[in-house]
Amino acid sequence: MQGLLPDQPLPQIYVVIGAGNSGGTAGPGAQVIGLEVLCAENPSAVGFRTALRRFFAHETVHTFQQDISGVEKSPLLGEALIEGAADFIAALVTGEVPEPDRASWAAQREGMLWDQFQKDMPVSLATVRDNPPVNAVKAVNRWLHNYKSTPPGWPSEAGYWVGMRIWTAYYAASTDKHRAIRDMLKWNDPELILRQSGYRG
Numbered sequence: 001m002q003g004l005l006p007d008q009p010l011p012q013i014y015v016v017i018g019a020g021n022s023g024g025t026a027g028p029g030a031q032v033i034g035l036e037v038l039c040a041e042n043p044s045a046v047g048f049r050t051a052l053r054r055f056f057a058h059e060t061v062h063t064f065q066q067d068i069s070g071v072e073k074s075p076l077l078g079e080a081l082i083e084g085a086a087d088f089i090a091a092l093v094t095g096e097v098p099e100p101d102r103a104s105w106a107a108q109r110e111g112m113l114w115d116q117f118q119k120d121m122p123v124s125l126a127t128v129r130d131n132p133p134v135n136a137v138k139a140v141n142r143w144l145h146n147y148k149s150t151p152p153g154w155p156s157e158a159g160y161w162v163g164m165r166i167w168t169a170y171y172a173a174s175t176d177k178h179r180a181i182r183d184m185l186k187w188n189d190p191e192l193i194l195r196q197s198g199y200r201g
Helices: 035-041 045-064 075-094 100-107 110-128 134-141 158-173 177-185 190-197
Strands: 012-016 024-027 030-034
Touching: 024 045, 030 035, 030 045, 035 045, 045 075, 045 177, 075 110, 075 134, 075 158, 075 177, 075 190, 100 110, 100 158, 110 134, 110 158, 158 177, 158 190
Parallel strands: 012 030
Antiparallel strands: 024 030
């Protein structure tokens, strides 16, 4: 991570026993790893080490993303881009595909997933209001914030994969790869990022 982003100070890392509802979270200069979630999902030593490296990398990216603005312009897309950037950069620095089972499931359904994501994006706009309608919350929760409450047959957090696919296209289309990585840490218009990526599902 330091080799990729040498001017970004690495965060403090706190490993805790939490409430069983989060493997990791981050804020300015620090990240928190939920040990009980990682242990439960990765009982082998090899699996745990792989998961821990991925979480360290993913949450470190979030500590660098504190200046992102404009998410409310397209809440579902914006959140997917935030999480997708963290997964994209984590994959670069670890050499491992984040959540390979989810990635395999999603890759076989990419067209269907992108069609549904595009339908859910405008519906998600209402989530920026107080007391958003149920259908708007459902549109976001189909993709995000659904650990242990996924749509039937879906893996958790499929929006991370969609966001990563958009950033993969963005990175591939960019002539300045270092700038593309910087763009993943700070932007203010999710729709512009999507257009510039050229992603079409």
